[in-house]
Amino acid sequence: MELHDRNSENNSNRKLTVFVDIDGVLNTEDHLRRQKKQTGRTTSRDWCPIAMAHLKLVVEYYNGQIVVTSTWRYDHSLRQLKALFEENGVPGDFVVDVTPSLIYESSGKVNRGDEIRQWIAEHLYSEEIPRYVILDDIDEGLSQFGERFIQCDPQVGFADKAKVKKIAALI
Numbered sequence: 402m403e404l405h406d407r408n409s410e411n412n413s414n415r416k417l418t419v420f421v422d423i424d425g426v427l428n429t430e431d432h433l434r435r436q437k438k439q440t441g442r443t444t445s446r447d448w449c450p451i452a453m454a455h456l457k458l459v460v461e462y463y464n465g466q467i468v469v470t471s472t473w474r475y476d477h478s479l480r481q482l483k484a485l486f487e488e489n490g491v492p493g494d495f496v497v498d499v500t501p502s503l504i505y506e507s508s509g510k511v512n513r514g515d516e517i518r519q520w521i522a523e524h525l526y527s528e529e530i531p532r533y534v535i536l537d538d539i540d541e542g543l544s545q546f547g548e549r550f551i552q553c554d555p556q557v558g559f560a561d562k563a564k565v566k567k568i569a570a571l572i
């Protein structure tokens with residue numbers, strides 16, 4: 402796949418933050434089915450290689466950094482998440498953080514969109530044109546981000562080329 406940068410002069414030195422969910426985006430139903438067929442077993446730690454190749458392409462091309470939004474962050478440290486991405490083909494150094502778990506900090510109802518909103522408020526300068534995308538299979542408060550929310554079909558996740566093209570058209 403070829404990528405391009407529409408505003409390369411303005412954006413080439415600015416990081417693209419990619420908020421990444423795991424189940425339904427990298428750990429896909431199609432790939433679990435493939436594992437079952439090939440080995441008779443499935444493991445959620447073995448993610449779709451096509452989705453991972455697409456993610457690697459995006460973060461390498463757009464000077465990207467990955468922030469994990471998945472519930473995997475509840476029971477995996479950042480170090481463990483980095484190792485998992487690395488084992489699945491995306492260098493761990495690209496994984497820089499996780500979104501805050503607001504649900505553990507208040508009794509009120511908080512959704513994933515609010516957690517991302519808070520991370521952006523704390524880490525991305527408001528005067529900048531926002532440079533981020535959100536990959537998730539479920540719209541849990543994410544439609545507020547408009548076209549920056551790239552919704553994936555949990556069958557194929559980010560293995561769908563059209564999602565990569567959507568990012569290319571946006572950035």
Ligand SMILES: [Mg+2]
Nearest residue numbers: 422424425538
């Ligand atoms: Mg998911």
